[in-house]
Amino acid sequence: MAQQEGWSRREFLRVSAIAGGGLLAACSFQQESGTVGTDGTQAPPPPAPGEAWQANAFVRIAPDNRITILVGAAEIGQGASTAVPMMLAEELDADWSQVSWEQSPTARDYANPRTFSQLTAGSATIAGLYMPQRRAGAAIRAMLVRAAARRWGVSEDRLRTEASQVIDDAGARSASYGELALEAAQQRAPTNPALKNPGDFRIIGKAKRRLDGAQKANGSTVFGSDFHIPDLLTALIARPPAPIGRLGFGADTPQSWNREAAMAVPGMVDVFAVDAGVVVVAQDFWAAQQGRERLDVQWQRSSRPHISSDEQRQRYTEKLDRLGLVLRRKGSGALLQLLGDGVISADYHFPYLAHAPMEPLNVVIDYAPDRCEIWTGTQWPDGDRRVAARVLGLQAEQIRFNNLPSGGSFGRRANSAHDFVDEAAQVAKVLQKPVKVMWTREDDIRGGYYRPSASCRLSATLGAEGLPSSLAARVVVQSLVGNIGLDELASFGGAESNSAQGLSDLPYAVPNQLVDAHNSYDPVPVLWMRSVSAGFNVHARECFIDELAHAAGQDPLQYRRSLLQAEPRLLAVLDAAAATAGWGAPAPCRHQGVAVFSAYGSHIAQVVEASVDVASGLKLHRVVSAVDCGTAINPDLLVAQIESAVVFSLSSVMFGEIRLEDGVPQQGNFHDYPMLRMYQTPRIDTVLVNSGGEPGGVGELGVPAVGAALANAIFAATGERIRELPLRKRLVIE
Amino acid sequence: MYTLSINGTARAVEAVADKPLLWVLRDDLRLTGTKYGCGRALCGACTVHVDGQPTRACVLPAGTLGEREVTTIEGIGASEIGRRVQQAWAEMNVPQCGYCQSGQVMAATALLTRIPHPTDRDIDEALSGNLCRCGMYTRIRAAIHRVAGEL
Numbered sequence: 001m002a003q004q005e006g007w008s009r010r011e012f013l014r015v016s017a018i019a020g021g022g023l024l025a026a027c028s029f030q031q032e033s034g035t036v037g038t039d040g041t042q043a044p045p046p047p048a049p050g051e052a053w054q055a056n057a058f059v060r061i062a063p064d065n066r067i068t069i070l071v072g073a074a075e076i077g078q079g080a081s082t083a084v085p086m087m088l089a090e091e092l093d094a095d096w097s098q099v100s101w102e103q104s105p106t107a108r109d110y111a112n113p114r115t116f117s118q119l120t121a122g123s124a125t126i127a128g129l130y131m132p133q134r135r136a137g138a139a140i141r142a143m144l145v146r147a148a149a150r151r152w153g154v155s156e157d158r159l160r161t162e163a164s165q166v167i168d169d170a171g172a173r174s175a176s177y178g179e180l181a182l183e184a185a186q187q188r189a190p191t192n193p194a195l196k197n198p199g200d201f202r203i204i205g206k207a208k209r210r211l212d213g214a215q216k217a218n219g220s221t222v223f224g225s226d227f228h229i230p231d232l233l234t235a236l237i238a239r240p241p242a243p244i245g246r247l248g249f250g251a252d253t254p255q256s257w258n259r260e261a262a263m264a265v266p267g268m269v270d271v272f273a274v275d276a277g278v279v280v281v282a283q284d285f286w287a288a289q290q291g292r293e294r295l296d297v298q299w300q301r302s303s304r305p306h307i308s309s310d311e312q313r314q315r316y317t318e319k320l321d322r323l324g325l326v327l328r329r330k331g332s333g334a335l336l337q338l339l340g341d342g343v344i345s346a347d348y349h350f351p352y353l354a355h356a357p358m359e360p361l362n363v364v365i366d367y368a369p370d371r372c373e374i375w376t377g378t379q380w381p382d383g384d385r386r387v388a389a390r391v392l393g394l395q396a397e398q399i400r401f402n403n404l405p406s407g408g409s410f411g412r413r414a415n416s417a418h419d420f421v422d423e424a425a426q427v428a429k430v431l432q433k434p435v436k437v438m439w440t441r442e443d444d445i446r447g448g449y450y451r452p453s454a455s456c457r458l459s460a461t462l463g464a465e466g467l468p469s470s471l472a473a474r475v476v477v478q479s480l481v482g483n484i485g486l487d488e489l490a491s492f493g494g495a496e497s498n499s500a501q502g503l504s505d506l507p508y509a510v511p512n513q514l515v516d517a518h519n520s521y522d523p524v525p526v527l528w529m530r531s532v533s534a535g536f537n538v539h540a541r542e543c544f545i546d547e548l549a550h551a552a553g554q555d556p557l558q559y560r561r562s563l564l565q566a567e568p569r570l571l572a573v574l575d576a577a578a579a580t581a582g583w584g585a586p587a588p589c590r591h592q593g594v595a596v597f598s599a600y601g602s603h604i605a606q607v608v609e610a611s612v613d614v615a616s617g618l619k620l621h622r623v624v625s626a627v628d629c630g631t632a633i634n635p636d637l638l639v640a641q642i643e644s645a646v647v648f649s650l651s652s653v654m655f656g657e658i659r660l661e662d663g664v665p666q667q668g669n670f671h672d673y674p675m676l677r678m679y680q681t682p683r684i685d686t687v688l689v690n691s692g693g694e695p696g697g698v699g700e701l702g703v704p705a706v707g708a709a710l711a712n713a714i715f716a717a718t719g720e721r722i723r724e725l726p727l728r729k730r731l732v733i734e
Numbered sequence: 735m736y737t738l739s740i741n742g743t744a745r746a747v748e749a750v751a752d753k754p755l756l757w758v759l760r761d762d763l764r765l766t767g768t769k770y771g772c773g774r775a776l777c778g779a780c781t782v783h784v785d786g787q788p789t790r791a792c793v794l795p796a797g798t799l800g801e802r803e804v805t806t807i808e809g810i811g812a813s814e815i816g817r818r819v820q821q822a823w824a825e826m827n828v829p830q831c832g833y834c835q836s837g838q839v840m841a842a843t844a845l846l847t848r849i850p851h852p853t854d855r856d857i858d859e860a861l862s863g864n865l866c867r868c869g870m871y872t873r874i875r876a877a878i879h880r881v882a883g884e885l
Contacts, residue, residue, distance in 0.1 A: 679862045
């Protein structure tokens with residue numbers, strides 16, 4: 001886009017936004033981002049002396065040289081609030097010790113080009129924002145340099161920048177960004193600012209402390225559940241016991257309830273029904289919980305099937321015998337071979353899983369006709385706002401939507417149904433008073449939107465040197481795409497490639513491949529969970545490759561190496577993991593398993609060392625991960641992400657299971673939906689073997705393979721294949 | 735109406751006697767650093783100190799506390815060990831989402847106060863009641879050892 005002289009500040013800001021992202025040409029900076037009034041169109045005032053300069057959508061520079069970087073991505077624990085500012089601060093040449101972060105408003109300026117929205121998901125934050133953040137920083141740096149050059153009457157070429165200073169070495173003078181901000185604001189924003197050579201990076205690639213770490217260590221971070229406004233009431237919802245529908249569509253409906261008993265609890269304010277269930281409103285959580293316990297709701301059973309896990313397993317197992325929708329076909333003969341003799345085949349079964357973030361869902365909503373403000377921790381603020389607007393009959397821009405740090409999420413707060421904001425809006429529409437709609441832990445674990453249960457059948461024939469000549473994979477699973485209302489599109493196949501993630505993109509060199517999927521239309525609402533379909537598909541795949549290696553009489557590591565010769569990055573992480581773990585030479589009575597995974601532009605290999613004792617059962621000793629994500633923005637946070645994924649995944653693989661009986665989840669809290677604890681957590685080592693280039697995603701990377709590596713280690717220890725999760729169904733785990 | 739001693743200050747509370755300390759802290763006193771995670775003493779997110787002992791506030795009726803001294807995450811930084819624990823947490827990038835970390839810091843501070851140089855086994859015993867869904871256990875362990883090294 002061409003620039004013209006004499007643009008007004010409003011227009012300049014628009015140009016800046018473009019320079020900062022190249023993705024926002026159609027929308028103006030002010031439209032949604034400013035202080036939001038009822039019309040949502042307040043423009044920020046021009047800067048006055050002594051005021052901070054809002055340089056573009058992303059940066060504020062204060063006269064005292066403090067720099068605030070606005071982060072559009074959600075902070076759900078992954079460290080976006082540190083890594084995103086690092087990318088911008090790098091090109092800005094900011095003094096990192098003076099940089100702080102702020103959650104951005106909900107506005108199109110902050111969309112991630114990978115998700116076309118403020119959806120923080122798919123391990124796309126770093127990959128999607130790497131160039132836009134760097135361009136935004138470089139553009140502002142160029143304006144600051146230009147301002148200094150004009151002030152001093154020198155050429156820009158002789159100036160350099162470092163630690164928030166423009167420095168004129170020849171003139172032996174410098175000026176801070178804060179001093180220059182006012183003049184810089186008058187300069188034109190370059191549309192295509194020069195970016196640094198990665199070799200010159202001073203911030204990117206360095207281990208930095210989290211910008212939110214101290215607050216999270218002293219309890220001062222305000223999560224959604226901590227947020228307070230005057231006269232705030234607390235609401236809980238009695239939802240149908242069987243999560244088999246969506247907010248009034250297909251679920252059981254409340255037939256009767258004991259309003260008097262609930263209202264008798266001191267502090268109770270109101271009881272009423274909405275589509276989501278029966279709402280109890282009270283002065284505080286404790287009263288609301290006491291009130292809800294006395295409601296005694298009688299539910300009218302809907303006509304939808306109330307499925308049970310055992311019955312579902314039987315159906316899925318039957319479907320494994322039938323050809324599904326073919327999603328990938330490579331070479332020829334896979335099908336014929338797989339009907340013949342010498343076929344190796346194994347079925348793997350995976351249960352429903354709950355995300356169970358430590359902070360249960362909650363939404364604070366202050367609604368009166370024509371006015372609404374919402375505070376919640378979410379991965380999808382713009383999508384949530386759209387749904388709230390629909391429920392309340394408002395325009396999205398009329399709702400001021402504040403995204404707060406989330407106490408974990410793992411996909412639960414990225415719901416295409418936007419369930420928790422939808423129902424909070426339903427409550428607010430009736431109540432028309434400030435209210436915090438809270439979920440208890442039981443509400444969370446029993447509330448549906450699970451990682452779907454799945455069954456996978458892998459079959460192969462072995463050819464020369466024991467390597468697979470053909471491999472067929474079939475998955476039976478509820479459609480995640482269908483969950484966002486695309487059932488018909490899903491039936492065309494393309495969209496359903498999501499179900500085959502990790503199978504249809506097989507990294508191994510197998511000449512003949514066939515992948516097909518059955519989408520089961522069970523009524524249980526399902527949702528992506530950290531690593532999505534790879535969570536089951538890659539687990540099955542990596543266990544099965546191990547089975548093939550064993551059938552071929554080969555070492556599982558060498559077997560993979562033979563099949564990955566065309567995948568140099570994967571081969572490199574595999575070798576690095578093997579070297580670090582001391583593959584082939586575990587301590588006495590310990591056994592190793594290995595697995596690999598590639599996605600989001602990143603690669604990982606993981607080795608698990610475990611022992612299995614008849615009396616004390618399974619014990620984890622060590623997990624080694626080797627990662628190539630191209631470029632690490634903050635290597636220590638990257639390592640933390642892998643450590644997190646290892647524990648998250650092992651929790652699922654060892655313990656995680658939501659069982660349904662007559663549609664009702666049988667688990668409800670951490671005693672029957674356990675997760676790894678300190679004493680069960682092994683030593684975790686993570687090595688980076690980054691190959692350079694643009695950064696890939698890492699938030700989900702460490703999840704799918706580690707469980708398979710564990711299952712393979714258990715086989716090495718016991719000679720027994722466990723093909724059904726969680727492992728504790730078959731193994732003692734203390 | 736009763737009085738609680740919170741972080742060295744007497745606080746008047748108007749709440750039913752069986753209301754758990756967690757909700758008195760959060761809803762009545764607006765001390766929201768102490769978190770709700772399970773409501774059944776299963777996760778440790780609500781850990782506070784009662785007379786120095788790590789205690790689950792979500793199942794502790796506040797009306798039974800009497801004169802006992804309650805310390806929360808908002809007050810623990812006033813102690814030398816608490817301050818060092820919080821500092822190590824920030825320096826070693828222990829928190830991810832951070833929601834469980836108030837409880838982790840309280841449990842770690844109680845451990846280091848009782849045993850200044852804990853073994854891994856001591857850490858297992860003292861911290862295994864505190865869940866971290868982000869899985870930062872190895873960092874919590876390393877940070878405790880670092881603080882111990884300074885004591």
